[in-house]
Structures are given as structure tokens and as C-alpha cells.
Amino acid sequence: MTRTLPDLQRWMHDALLRPEDADPADAAALLTPNPRLTAAQSLAIYQQSYRLRIASCMREQFPALCHALGAGLFNDFVSEYVRDAPPESYTLYDLGRRFADFLEAHRPDRDAPDREVWIDFVVDLARFERSVFVTFDGPGAEDLPTATAQTTDAALRLNPSLSVARYRFPVAQYYLAVRAEAAPQPPHPADSCIAVIRRNYITHMAPLTASQYGFLAAMLRDGAVPADMTPPWTTDAKVRDTWLRAGFFVDGSAQA
Amino acid sequence: MTRQTIADLPRLGLGLGLRNVHFEHILTHWPDVDWFEAISENFMDSGGRPRHVIRQVADRYPVVLHGVSLSIGSTDPLNMDYLARLKALAAEVQPQWVSDHLCWTGVMGLNSHDLLPVPLNADTLDHIVPRIHKVQEVLGRPLILENPSTYVGFRDNAMSEPEFLREMADRTGCGLLLDVNNVYVTCYNAGADTAAYLDAFPWDKVVQMHLAGHTDCGTHIIDTHDQPVRPEVWALYARAWQQTGGVSTLLEWDGNIPSFGDCHTELLKAQSYMGGAGFQEVVAAAHPTAQPGVSNPVSFLVPQVMDSATSLDP
Numbered sequence: 108m109t110r111t112l113p114d115l116q117r118w119m120h121d122a123l124l125r126p127e128d129a130d131p132a133d134a135a136a137l138l139t140p141n142p143r144l145t146a147a148q149s150l151a152i153y154q155q156s157y158r159l160r161i162a163s164c165m166r167e168q169f170p171a172l173c174h175a176l177g178a179g180l181f182n183d184f185v186s187e188y189v190r191d192a193p194p195e196s197y198t199l200y201d202l203g204r205r206f207a208d209f210l211e212a213h214r215p216d217r218d219a220p221d222r223e224v225w226i227d228f229v230v231d232l233a234r235f236e237r238s239v240f241v242t243f244d245g246p247g248a249e250d251l252p253t254a255t256a257q258t259t260d261a262a263l264r265l266n267p268s269l270s271v272a273r274y275r276f277p278v279a280q281y282y283l284a285v286r287a288e289a290a291p292q293p294p295h296p297a298d299s300c301i302a303v304i305r306r307n308y309i310t311h312m313a314p315l316t317a318s319q320y321g322f323l324a325a326m327l328r329d330g331a332v333p334a335d336m337t338p339p340w341t342t343d344a345k346v347r348d349t350w351l352r353a354g355f356f357v358d359g360s361a362q363a
Numbered sequence: 364m365t366r367q368t369i370a371d372l373p374r375l376g377l378g379l380g381l382r383n384v385h386f387e388h389i390l391t392h393w394p395d396v397d398w399f400e401a402i403s404e405n406f407m408d409s410g411g412r413p414r415h416v417i418r419q420v421a422d423r424y425p426v427v428l429h430g431v432s433l434s435i436g437s438t439d440p441l442n443m444d445y446l447a448r449l450k451a452l453a454a455e456v457q458p459q460w461v462s463d464h465l466c467w468t469g470v471m472g473l474n475s476h477d478l479l480p481v482p483l484n485a486d487t488l489d490h491i492v493p494r495i496h497k498v499q500e501v502l503g504r505p506l507i508l509e510n511p512s513t514y515v516g517f518r519d520n521a522m523s524e525p526e527f528l529r530e531m532a533d534r535t536g537c538g539l540l541l542d543v544n545n546v547y548v549t550c551y552n553a554g555a556d557t558a559a560y561l562d563a564f565p566w567d568k569v570v571q572m573h574l575a576g577h578t579d580c581g582t583h584i585i586d587t588h589d590q591p592v593r594p595e596v597w598a599l600y601a602r603a604w605q606q607t608g609g610v611s612t613l614l615e616w617d618g619n620i621p622s623f624g625d626c627h628t629e630l631l632k633a634q635s636y637m638g639g640a641g642f643q644e645v646v647a648a649a650h651p652t653a654q655p656g657v658s659n660p661v662s663f664l665v666p667q668v669m670d671s672a673t674s675l676d677p
Contacts, residue, residue: 109518112482112487113438115439117471123475143582149514149515152478152515156477156585175539194474194475194476195472195474197431198408244408244410244411244412245411246410247410249415308412
């Protein structure tokens with residue numbers, strides 16, 4: 108059987124993504140056997156490598172989630188994920204971009220009257236680990252002027268690497284416990300607000316109060332200290348100094 | 364200005380792949396290595412430490428950019444955004460050359476993150492040749508393409524891989540990166556003769572060679588880049604060194620990566636094969652190991668990404 112190059116590539120790519128749907132007769136018709144393997148067995152090398160490689164990369168990008176679920180269940184979720192949302196980008200950094208949304212959209216209790224708490228935790232942990240992962244190599248402040256105590260509020264700009272998020276669980280603590288090989292149990296629900304930031308090429312995370320989270324979220328939205336908000340350091344002077352030392356701000360005098 | 368040709372490209376000596384686990388060692392000790400090869404995709408989109416590191420490395424060493432995502436054989440359109448990013452990285456680090464693989468990585472806008480083989484025939488050549496011309500036009504330099512490890516053969520194959528590479532290079536002016544480990548892997552998996560492969564290879568097109576380790580799975584061999592170079596691959600290298608007159612040689616190590624010193628020691632073994640003494644006719648034969656192998660064509664920085672995050676203690 109002869110196929111055009113586009114047809115052949117579509118067939119082979121489909122066979123990698125959905126090996127369960129691949130017809131061994133197609134492999135025999137399009138590929139040559141070798142002295143030790145049939146055509147289908149040879150194709151299976153690529154099929155297996157695709158599955159194992161994607162799972163391995165996802166485990167590296169979501170180590171705490173993998174711990175929480177166990178490698179077997181985590182790999183099963185990943186298999187469903189890449190079947191539903193196959194990789195589109197040339198870079199593996201993009202691989203986990205849609206994972207949290209996938210988990211939320213495919214939660215088994217989505218039509219149930221009561222949500223299961225552990226699924227909320229899984230989704231939150233996936234969101235959190237993605238934010239840590241992208242902070243490593245995204246835009247940062249390493250080449251920008253650092254804000255100091257002398258920088259006016261009007262000139263404060265956020266470190267481009269900074270992100271903030273609100274979670275239903277203490278996901279940062281859980282993540283750090285996994286990193287410390289402390290084998291943590293899934294936590295009980297508890298709201299947490301977390302900033303993730305890169306400073307001198309090292310990623311850090313910091314807890315925030317709900318009001319601090321609201322302020323920084325507004326700064327992210329507006330690009331500067333919002334005119335209609337009172338900065339948290341108005342009532343607690345230490346906050347500004349703490350955030351300055353943590354690298355939250357750069358000096359935007361040039362564009363202020 | 365006349366565009367660079369492969370005849371203009373230098374011989375760099377013995378180089379190592381630039382890997383994240385070795386960044387600290389390199390930046391601290393500035394080791395006595397002839398050159399480094401960087402995986403383009405690990406740096407081209409970086410706004411963080413990888414980009415910071417490669418700038419420093421490129422200031423001190425010759426650097427080559429080696430890609431895994433050009434997908435020159437795909438029937439999808441060339442990704443011009445990818446090419447623009449690659450060109451921008453090249454402008455920044457001034458590599459000696461830019462390479463990728465004779466392969467495709469996906470179609471229909473999807474990506475397998477694998478280096479998939481193309482049917483070796485005239486139709487494929489007619490498809491790939493204008494794409495290489497386009498890439499070379501965009502980058503303003505000759506493209507260097509590597510023979511991939513392959514695990515399947517197509518019934519539509521009408522020529523050998525060396526024949527295909529020769530005609531591809533003749534028609535485009537591109538150079539070749541001869542991965543001698545891939546020669547061994549491909550020949551074993553196809554039941555083909557490594558000597559015949561090398562006999563037919565267009566040596567005058569070779570700009571660079573790759574060395575790497577592989578994993579024997581009994582019925583097949585996988586290009587895992589996770590262990591020392593096998594003696595049978597060193598034997599192929601000895602011949603290739605003689606045939607090319609000593610082109611730039613690079614050791615790849617992407618899984619279970621040992622210390623920089625151990626990688627460098629493995630690389631320097633190449634010196635003992637440069638006199639040709641190590642060459643013997645090689646019959647590709649498996650020496651099975653218990654562990655399953657996963658091909659590892661896409662060196663990736665992820666493990667160190669998630670290891671680096673810490674709690675902030677301002």
C-alpha cells in the first residue's frame with residue numbers, strides 16, 4: 108500500500124497518540140518487518156516511547172501532584188490529558204499548560220450536587236505547580252533596576268516574574284513537604300494566598316494575607332499601585348520593606 | 364555578501380552537550396573543553412537562567428545550536444515563529460552552526476516530541492529540499508542535519524539513508540551531522556550492515572559527529588543517551604574520524620547524567636580512537652539489559668526547574 112507523505116504522517120501520528128485505535132494491518136502494509144520484530148512491534152517502540160516520555164515530563168513538572176495521586180493514577184490522568192489535549196507546541200515547557208483546566212473539566216463529580224474535596228485539592232495543586240514551573244524561565248527582573256526604600260510608590264512596578272493566586276488548600280506547604288521528602292498527607296481545606304516570584308534566577312514562594320493578595324492582584328491588573336487602593340504598608344510599614352527585600356518590585360522611574 | 368557554506372565551518376575539536384546539571388560547574392571552573400553544543404529549544408524561549416548561562420558560555424567557548432523541533436520533514440508548514448526565535452537566539456550567541464535532524468516531529472498542528480523518520484524516496488526529497496532552502500534563507504547560514512535513530516522502515520523507502528542524505532546535501536548545500544551511535548542503532552534495528560552504511564556515506568558533507576550511549580532491549584536498541592558510549596560505537600567512530608579527516612565531535616548525555624568530570628573523561632576517550640586503531644568491522648549486535656529503554660531525543664531542563672523553587676524568607 109502506498110500513501111502520500113501527508114497521509115502517511117497523519118496515520119503514524121494518530122497511531123502514536125491513539126495506539127489502541129491503530130490497526131496492526133495498517134502497520135504491516137506501510138512498514139517493513141525486521142529480522143526480530145513485526146511492523147506493528149516496531150511501531151510500538153514509538154508508541155511506548157511517546158507515552159513514557161510524556162508521562163516522565165509531566166511527573167517532573169508536577170512532582171507534588173504525582174506524590175498526592177501516586178504515580179499510577181497520575182500517569183492515568185496524564186494519558187487521558189494528552190489524549191484529550193495532545194501537545195501542540197514545539198516546546199515541552201508547554202506540556203502542562205492545560206493540565207489543571209483539564210482536571211477541572213473532567214472531574215468525576217462535576218454533575219454531582221456536592222463536590223468532592225480531594226478533587227479541589229488536585230486541581231489547586233496542579234495550578235500551583237504550573238505557576239512555579241513557568242516562573243523558572245519566564246520574564247524576570249534580573250536585568251531591571253531594583254526598587255529601594257527611596258523609590259516612590261508611583262514608581263513601583265512589579266517584578267515581571269511575580270504571580271499571585273488564591274487556593275482552597277495550603278498547596279505551597281504541601282509542595283515544600285514533598286520536596287523535603289516528608290511524605291505529607293493531603294491537607295485539610297484552608298484558604299491560602301501565595302505569591303510566586305523569581306529573584307536572581309531562583310524561584311521563591313511567599314504567603315500573603317487576603318488583603319495583600321487583593322492589592323497585588325490589582326497591581327498586576329493595573330501595572331502600578333492602583334490609584335483607588337490603599338497600599339498595605341500604609342497600615343503596616345514593614346510590608347513595603349519586606350516586599351522590597353523579597354524582590355517584588357522594580358524601579359519604574361523611567362516610565363513612571 | 365556571499366553566504367557561508369559548509370566548507371567555511373571550523374573544526375572545533377571535542378565538545379560536550381551543555382546541560383543544566385553542569386551549569387554551576389561550568390560557570391565556576393570554566394573547564395578546558397573545546398566547545399559546547401546547546402539544545403536550541405532549551406534556550407530560545409528562556410527569560411531566566413538558561414539564557415543567562417548560555418550568554419556567559421558563548422562568551423568563553425565556541426557554541427553550536429542543536430535543535431529538536433525544526434521538523435524539516437513534516438508536511439505541516441514550517442513554523443516561522445519558531446524559526447524567528449531560533450534566529451534571534453543565533454544572533455545573540457553567534458553559534459558556529461545550527462543543526463537539527465532529518466525527521467518530523469508532528470503534523471496537524473500537534474507535536475509528538477519525538478524525532479520521527481521519513482520515508483527515504485524521491486517524493487520526500489522533493490518535499491524536504493525546498494524547506495531546507497527556506498530555512499537556510501531565513502537563518503542566513505547553511506543548515507546541518509543529523510541522521511536520526513530509527514525503529515521502523517517504510518515500505519515506500521526507495522533509497523538508503525546515506526543515499527538520501529547525499530542527494531539532500533547536494534541539492535541544498537546543507538551539511539551533515541553524523542551521529543555514529545544513531546548509525547549503530549538504526550542499522551541494528553533494520554538488520555542492516557554498519558560497514559555498508561558508512562561505505563555509502565557522503566563524507567565530504569560531514570560537519571560534525573555525535574557520540575552517545577544506547578540501551579539494548581534484546582529485540583531492538585534504543586537511543587537513550589543515558590550511559591557511556593558502547594565499544595561497537597567507538598569502533599564506528601574510529602572509522603568516521605579517519606573518513607572525515609577529524610571533524611568536530613560532540614558527546615551527548617541526557618539521562619542519568621554523571622558529573623561534568625565523568626562526561627569529560629568519556630568524551631576524551633575519543634582521542635584514543637583517532638589513530639584508527641580502534642576500528643574494526645562492526646556487526647550490529649544486541650547485548651540486552653534488563654531495563655526498558657525510552658528514546659531520549661529531547662534533552663530537557665524540567666527536573667532542575669522544580670528542584671529550584673524554595674520558600675521565601677525575605
